[in-house]
Amino acid sequence: MKPFDSESDALPDFIDPADVPARPAPPAASSAPEAGPGPRRRVEWSGQRSANTRGRGGRGTRGGKAGRRRDREPPADNPDTEPDPHEVARTIVLRQLTMAPRSRKQLADKLRQRGCTDEVAAEVLDRMEEVGLIDDAAYAGMLVRSQQASRGLARGALRQELRRKGVDDEIARAQLDEIDEESERERARALADKKLRSMHGLDATVQTRRLAGMLARKGYSPSVAWSVIREAIADAPEHQPD
Structure with missing residues (x-):
């Protein structure tokens, strides 16, 4: 007996023809051009996608971690925290004294303009007097000497100038009495x-x-x-x- 020939239509005697499946018919010839392959679907490697995500500031990047860390950290200055009124008043007074000598009355007026309460202003100015940063007597003496030298003012005009600067009348009188x-x-x-x-x-x-x-x-x-x-x-x- 010849071996089984897949290319031949003859079957060996021991094979029942009913057990052999029918061969599919060959496709009919068509004049239409053969369709090419369909559009390719882009398959992205998961590792590449993760890398791209990290490159855009995702979890894996340093920028992303820094951003999340900044979100967790509270701001340096809390706008809800009220500043210490005494510290604010001291800053205002020191800035004024840095620009030019001032009388206590001038400094009190400036603090009132800046919204400081009279109680806070009095406490701060008292402390400034204790340490010698505010001295109306010294300020009056300086003002008298400078106005005499630069403008040639006499007692009458000097008295008005001291009053305008807020110097107490008793302190002004003591300074004017020293004029020869x-x-x-x-x-x-x-x-x-x-x-x-x-x-x-x-x-x-x-x-x-x-x-x-x-x-x-x-x-x-x-x-x-x-x-x-x-x-x-x-x-x-x-x-x-x-």
């Missing part, structure tokens, strides 16, 4: 001589009137002013007899 009368008269005479040089050629009456107004604005008393004016005009070269 003779030195004040010398300053008045220097002011009169300087003013006369700018009024050369004017009538003596006009000069007298203008000198009196200038010395009055500087705070000199009428007695000192008229005495100085008479001497200054009499000593002026233009009023000397030929």
Whole structure:
């Protein structure tokens, strides 16, 4: 007997033809072009996807961890926490004193403008006085000397200036009492001589009137002013007899 030939239609005698499945019919020839392969579905390797996710700031990246850590950490400054009013007041006072000397009254007014309560302001200013950062007597003495040197002010104008700066009347009086009368008269005479040089050629009456107004604005008393004016005009070269 010949071996089983798959290519032949003949079957061996011991095989029942009913037990052999029928061969599928060959596909019919078609004139339509053979369809190509369908669209490929992109299959992404799970490791690649994880890497891409980490690259975009996912869990695996340092940026992602830092972001989550920042989310967990509370902010450095809690806006709900009220600042210490005494510390705020001290900061305001120190900043003002750094810019220029101030009287206690000036500092209290500034604290009130900034919303500090009078109680807090008083406690802070008292402490500043204890350590010597606020001294109205020293401030008044400095103000008197500077206004005498720069503007030639006398007692009357200096008193008004001290009051305007908030210096207590008793402290101001103590400072003004230290002014020497003779030195004040010398300053008045220097002011009169300087003013006369700018009024050369004017009538003596006009000069007298203008000198009196200038010395009055500087705070000199009428007695000192008229005495100085008479001497200054009499000593002026233009009023000397030929």
